[in-house]
Amino acid sequence: MVQQHAAHHSTEPGVVRRRRRWPFAVTAAVVLVAAALAVWFLALHPQGRHSPDPDVSRRYPVAVSPVDFDGDGVDDYADILAGARKDAEAAPAYDDGYYQGGYPPADRGACTDVVWRAFAEAGYDLKAMVDADIAADPASYAAVAPSPDPNIDFRRTGVLDVFFSKYALSLTTDITDSGAWQGGDIVVFEHTRHIGVVSDTRDADGTAFVIHNMGQKERENDYLAFRTHMEVTGHYRFDASQVPADVLVAWTGQQG
Numbered sequence: 593m594v595q596q597h598a599a600h601h602s603t604e605p606g607v608v609r610r611r612r613r614w615p616f617a618v619t620a621a622v623v624l625v626a627a628a629l630a631v632w633f634l635a636l637h638p639q640g641r642h643s644p645d646p647d648v649s650r651r652y653p654v655a656v657s658p659v660d661f662d663g664d665g666v667d668d669y670a671d672i673l674a675g676a677r678k679d680a681e682a683a684p685a686y687d688d689g690y691y692q693g694g695y696p697p698a699d700r701g702a703c704t705d706v707v708w709r710a711f712a713e714a715g716y717d718l719k720a721m722v723d724a725d726i727a728a729d730p731a732s733y734a735a736v737a738p739s740p741d742p743n744i745d746f747r748r749t750g751v752l753d754v755f756f757s758k759y760a761l762s763l764t765t766d767i768t769d770s771g772a773w774q775g776g777d778i779v780v781f782e783h784t785r786h787i788g789v790v791s792d793t794r795d796a797d798g799t800a801f802v803i804h805n806m807g808q809k810e811r812e813n814d815y816l817a818f819r820t821h822m823e824v825t826g827h828y829r830f831d832a833s834q835v836p837a838d839v840l841v842a843w844t845g846q847q848g
Contacts, residue, residue, distance in 0.1 A: 644793045648797075648798055652771055653771070668714045673775040674713055675714065676803040686807035687701060692743060703749065703804050710803075735750050752778075753783055756778055775790060778826070780826030
């Protein structure tokens with residue numbers, strides 16, 4: 593009986609390996625199931641957080657610009673928002689590369705391209721405005737001085753942050769102050785890292801969506817409500833009635 597008992601608990605290498613394999617197999621199965629569930633969840637919830645709530649959005653007063661720069665019967669804020677949304681719907685492939693003349697092809701772009709395209713919709717040549725201001729006040733643009741480059745400067749988040757800090761209304765960066773965030777506003781993250789246009793769409797908590805391009809599928813999403821997102825360091829509203837006339841340049845539709 594002793595011999596049979598010893599045989600039952602044999603320490604033969606082959607037996608030990610067979611007995612020890614099953615915990616690893618179970619662990620692998622659990623990992624695969626968890627991964628499958630994660631993929632399934634993300635597929636059903638691509639924004640990962642909250643869905644737009646039209647009823648909530650309608651409860652917030654809409655800011656109306658006192659300026660209609662391009663004279664199309666639509667105020668600037670609504671035009672800027674519409675321009676940003678056009679870019680979001682076109683979903684240009686993410687591309688922050690360098691282009692002679694400055695402008696990337698229409699089917700390509702980065703976060704800053706959302707902004708100048710939005711301003712073009714309102715009749716502003718943001719590139720010309722930024723280039724002129726860099727030339728007139730290089731000290732404010734230390735990051736690109738002493739060698740400014742019109743082919744890329746207007747597509748730098750840090751440069752746009754400086755420009756808007758000079759010529760736009762600086763508003764709260766507190767994202768819980770929902771009513772202060774209006775469609776057509778500009779939001780900057782971590783000074784030089786990312787930029788977008790605030791949407792008039794909100795979630796059930798009243799948090800505004802953002803129209804932006806970081807290569808994500810949903811270009812208009814609830815980024816400000818994400819559990820983790822880049823820190824908001826700038827929030828601007830461009831009121832051309834408060835901007836010196838010599839700063840403003842009309843968009844002609846010509847790129848480069």
